[in-house]
Amino acid sequence: MDDSDHNRRLAEAHPQVWFTVGWHPHQPAPPDAAQLRALDELLAHPRAVAVGEVGLDLYFRPGYHETPLEVQQRSLRLMLDLATAHRRPVVIHDRDAHAEVVAELEAWQARPPAGADGAVGVFHCFSGGVELVAAAARLGMLCSFAGTVTFPRSEPIQAAARAVAADRLVVETDAPFLAPVPHRGRPNLPGYVAATAAAVARLRETGQDELRATSTANARRLFRLPGAGGAGGG
Numbered sequence: 001m002d003d004s005d006h007n008r009r010l011a012e013a014h015p016q017v018w019f020t021v022g023w024h025p026h027q028p029a030p031p032d033a034a035q036l037r038a039l040d041e042l043l044a045h046p047r048a049v050a051v052g053e054v055g056l057d058l059y060f061r062p063g064y065h066e067t068p069l070e071v072q073q074r075s076l077r078l079m080l081d082l083a084t085a086h087r088r089p090v091v092i093h094d095r096d097a098h099a100e101v102v103a104e105l106e107a108w109q110a111r112p113p114a115g116a117d118g119a120v121g122v123f124h125c126f127s128g129g130v131e132l133v134a135a136a137a138r139l140g141m142l143c144s145f146a147g148t149v150t151f152p153r154s155e156p157i158q159a160a161a162r163a164v165a166a167d168r169l170v171v172e173t174d175a176p177f178l179a180p181v182p183h184r185g186r187p188n189l190p191g192y193v194a195a196t197a198a199a200v201a202r203l204r205e206t207g208q209d210e211l212r213a214t215s216t217a218n219a220r221r222l223f224r225l226p227g228a229g230g231a232g233g234g
Helices: 002-013 033-043 069-086 098-108 130-139 155-163 190-204 208-223
Strands: 019-021 048-057 090-095 121-123 141-145 169-171
Touching: 002 019, 002 033, 019 033, 033 048, 033 069, 048 069, 048 098, 048 208, 069 090, 069 098, 090 098, 098 130, 130 141, 130 155, 141 155, 155 190, 169 190, 169 208, 190 208
Parallel strands: 019 048, 048 090, 090 121, 121 141, 141 169
Antiparallel strands: none
16 A cells, blocks of 8 residues: 555656556455555546556565465455456566466456556566467457566567567566666666667567557557557547
């Protein structure tokens, strides 16, 4: 709750910033009724563009997180219901949980999902291969590539970056983590997204300007930001 409300304050202070609202899978318990009401109120804010990041994380480790899968699933389902109620896309956290996340999203698809122009959400910090790209396309999800796509041993992610359709591709920082090559080992900064975009452009054998324009247009469409037309502006 504190993080989501802090994001609201940042978005209100800076006209170029928008924010998301969500309940992370590392939370030790699902939101209670009062917390759900507070999240619901935040999502009604005009600068709230998505529910996230939410999802499942099966990378259990002391000091990282130890929240049982069934708890994470209950939290995710509540967040997907919020996304449906507010017609907002979802930002999905998926670590070592591809099959489980896809199953939850498929169940969600049984109800009218949120989203704009056919996009219902995005796999944040995409960590799968071409099989997850195919599942994402079937679900109406975008794939967001972070600094991991530049790492030497990330062949499945690099193959995914080559395979994803142009209208389903975005890039991100995941700051302050996962700084891309050649900045690896340092705290990640927003400006480093240029290195990630350049790497994805090379993988796809396209120009950097074209890749940047495509990614930006896709993000604007998904989150209904100004420049995307429709609810976000012209």
